[in-house]
Amino acid sequence: MSNKNGAMKKKDEHPTMSPRLRFPAFRDSGEWMEVSLAKFLKESRIEGSSGDVARKITVKLWGNGVYAKDESIKGSENTKYYKRRAGQFIYSKLDFLNQAFGIIPPELDGYESTVDLPCFDVSKDINTYFLLEWVKRNDFYKRNGEVADGGRKAKRIQSEAFLSFPIALPPHIAEQNKIANCLLSLDELIAAEGQKLEALKLHKDGLMQELFPRSGETVPRLRFPEFREAKEWDVKTLSELAENLDNRRIPVTESDRVKGNIPYYGASGIVDYIQSFIFDEDLLCISEDGANLLARTTPIAFSISGKSWVNNHAHVLKFSCRSVQKIVEDYLNSISLEDYLTGMAQPKLNRAMLDTIPVPVPKDEDEQLAVADCLTSLDGLIADQNLRVNALKAHKKGLMQQLFPVLNEVQA
Numbered sequence: 001m002s003n004k005n006g007a008m009k010k011k012d013e014h015p016t017m018s019p020r021l022r023f024p025a026f027r028d029s030g031e032w033m034e035v036s037l038a039k040f041l042k043e044s045r046i047e048g049s050s051g052d053v054a055r056k057i058t059v060k061l062w063g064n065g066v067y068a069k070d071e072s073i074k075g076s077e078n079t080k081y082y083k084r085r086a087g088q089f090i091y092s093k094l095d096f097l098n099q100a101f102g103i104i105p106p107e108l109d110g111y112e113s114t115v116d117l118p119c120f121d122v123s124k125d126i127n128t129y130f131l132l133e134w135v136k137r138n139d140f141y142k143r144n145g146e147v148a149d150g151g152r153k154a155k156r157i158q159s160e161a162f163l164s165f166p167i168a169l170p171p172h173i174a175e176q177n178k179i180a181n182c183l184l185s186l187d188e189l190i191a192a193e194g195q196k197l198e199a200l201k202l203h204k205d206g207l208m209q210e211l212f213p214r215s216g217e218t219v220p221r222l223r224f225p226e227f228r229e230a231k232e233w234d235v236k237t238l239s240e241l242a243e244n245l246d247n248r249r250i251p252v253t254e255s256d257r258v259k260g261n262i263p264y265y266g267a268s269g270i271v272d273y274i275q276s277f278i279f280d281e282d283l284l285c286i287s288e289d290g291a292n293l294l295a296r297t298t299p300i301a302f303s304i305s306g307k308s309w310v311n312n313h314a315h316v317l318k319f320s321c322r323s324v325q326k327i328v329e330d331y332l333n334s335i336s337l338e339d340y341l342t343g344m345a346q347p348k349l350n351r352a353m354l355d356t357i358p359v360p361v362p363k364d365e366d367e368q369l370a371v372a373d374c375l376t377s378l379d380g381l382i383a384d385q386n387l388r389v390n391a392l393k394a395h396k397k398g399l400m401q402q403l404f405p406v407l408n409e410v411q412a
Contacts, residue, residue: 017031017032017034017168017405017406018031018032018405019032019402019403019404019405020401020402020405021399021402021403022175022403023175023178023179025178026170026172026174026175026178029170029171029172029175030171031171032168032169032170032171032405033168033169033171034166034167034168035166035167035169036163036164036165036166036167037162037163037164037165037166037167038163038164039123039125040122040123040125040126040131040167041089041120041121041122041123041163042120042121042123043118043119043120043159043163044082044084044085044088044119044120044121045082046082046083046084046085047080047082047083048080048081048082048083048112049081049112050075050076050077050078050079050080050081051074051075051076051077051078051079051080051081051114052074052075052076052077053074053077054075054081054112055068055110055111055112056068056069056071056075056081056111056112056113057069057084057090057104057108057111057112057113057117058113058117059090059091059092059095059100059101059102059117060100060102061095061098061099061100062098062099063099063101063102063132063136065102065105066090066102066103066104066105066108067108068108068111079114080114080115081112081113081114082112082113082114082115082119083110083111083112084104084108084109084110084111084112084113084119085104085109085110085119085121086104086105086106086108086109087103087104087122087128088103088104088119088120088121088122089101089102089103089119089120089122089128089131089132090102090103090104090113090117090118090119090120091117091118091135091157091162092116092117093115093116093117093118093156093157093158093159094116094155094156096141096144096145096156096157096162097141097142097145099136099141101132101135101136101141102132103128103129103132104119115159116156118159118162125173126167126169126173126176127173127176127177127179127180129180129183129184130176130177130179130180131167133179133180133183133400133404134167134168134404135167137400137404139406140165144157144161144162144165145157168404168405179403179404182399182403183396183399183400183403186392186395186396186399187396189392190389190392190393190396193385193388193389193392194389196385197382197385197386197388197389200378200381200382200385201382203378204375204378204379204382205334207222207374207378208330208331208334208375209221209334210222211371211374211375212331212334212360213233213360218232218233218235219232219233220233224367224370224371226366226370227362227364227366227367227370230362230363230364230367231363231364232363233360233361233362233363234360234361234362234363235358235359235360235361236358236359236361237355237356237357237358237359238317238328238354238355238356238357238359239355239356241319241324241328241359241361242284242317242318242319242325242328243317243318243319244315244316244317244318244351244354244355245279245283245316245317245318246312246315246316246351248278248279248316249278249310249311249312249314249316250278250309250311250312251311251312251313252264252274252309252311254272257272257274258274258275258276259272259273259274259275260273260274260275260276261273262274262275262276262277262307262308262309263304263308263309264308264309264310264311265285265304265308265309265310265311265314266310266311266313266314267287267288267289267290267292267313267314268287268290268292268298268299268300269298269302271311274309276309277307277308277309278308278309278310279304279307279308279309279310279316280306280307280308281305281318282303282304282305282318282319282322282325283303283304283305283308283310283316283317283318284301284302284303284304284316284317284318284319284325284328284329285301285302285303285304285310285314285315285316285317286300286301286314286315286317286332286349286354287300287301287313287314287315287349288312288313288314288315288348288349288350289313289343289346289347289348289349290313290346290347291346291347293337293341293347293348293349294338294341294347296333299329299333300332300333300337301328301329301330301332301333302329303325303326303329315349315351315354321365321368322372323365323368323369323371323372323373324361324368324372326372326375326376327359327361327362327368327371327372327375328359328361330375331359331360332357332359337349337357340353340354340356340357341353
């Protein structure tokens with residue numbers, strides 16, 4: 001095999017390649033080279049303490065960093081732990097396919113992990129952040145994840161296998177640094193915008209505590225000026241506030257659904273798009289079952305409008321007033337419903353218990369509208385900020401596809 005100058009490549013030469021996008025200063029620097037991670041990483045095995053006393057760390061999924069492990073129950077004194085150092089690369093053998101990669105931050109220097117979270121000293125010949133961004137790419141972890149060993153529920157990427165995986169590097173570390181700094185600046189921007197998003201959510205949560213009467217009270221602590229002398233709020237059950245349309249729900253198995261553009265809703269929102277509909281109006285859906293009734297990772301009450309289909313995992317309520325529907329939606333998402341749930345392994349909010357849930361509502365229709373408009377405005381700000389964060393993440397993902405060469409095409 002000859003190169004573009006006609007010279008024959010030696011058998012031991014590494015494969016070369018080039019990314020689609022390069023910074024101007026490096027366009028004539030030569031092609032990137034594919035080498036194994038073992039050239040730059042050396043596993044660290046500094047003996048630590050036992051599981052009952054070790055300060056433990058964990059690696060978050062999807063490249064979300066390394067954190068101290070919060071354990072209410074101490075580990076076993078028979079489990080061996082190893083000390084980790086700031087700047088080391090760490091990954092989870094069990095969650096390799098879930099992007100559980102990270103760099104030990106300075107504040108976790110001296111913390112410990114087991115061999116299932118191996119750590120590696122990183123050579124000065126590779127930029128640590130460049131390395132982290134490389135392994136977080138789909139065409140790295142999805143392709144290399146095929147070599148995992150173990151049972152179906154406990155597949156692991158062993159350290160030896162991990163070190164054999166390839167990485168593509170530019171000829172000069174200065175180009176690595178340039179790429180790393182570019183992506184790091186985007187991460188900092190994403191983090192800053194993410195903090196604004198969380199601040200808006202916290203602001204709404206705090207405002208909800210003031211806009212609604214507290215338990216045992218009949219007026220909220222915070223009231224719009226024009227309603228400070230208005231009547232006390234009512235407390236009504238959901239059966240008094242809305243018409244229940246559960247009897248119109250129809251579950252459809254995935255194999256029987258005809259794909260289309262009409263949303264098919266389940267307990268936590270849209271689960272599919274189909275051709276037919278059973279509702280065509282403004283409605284409020286409330287989760288009927290599932291772990292999310294306790295976990296609350298997504299809202300348990302959500303409004304839908306227009307043509308839709310709802311299965312039997314979400315209750316369906318129809319309100320005569322949009323403002324009251326908004327008040328009920330946000331109120332239910334702000335309180336615990338544990339007292340109304342049945343079942344331990346699979347929490348369930350049945351129709352009988354749903355009907356009895358009390359909700360505070362202003363008597364004055366104008367005050368209902370004012371509260372609903374305030375909450376809707378905040379939701380708009382949160383949605384806009386969420387779009388900004390997602391747009392930046394998409395921009396970074398697209399940029400990475402240009403700045404890194406592809407070793408093997410992998411189905412995303």
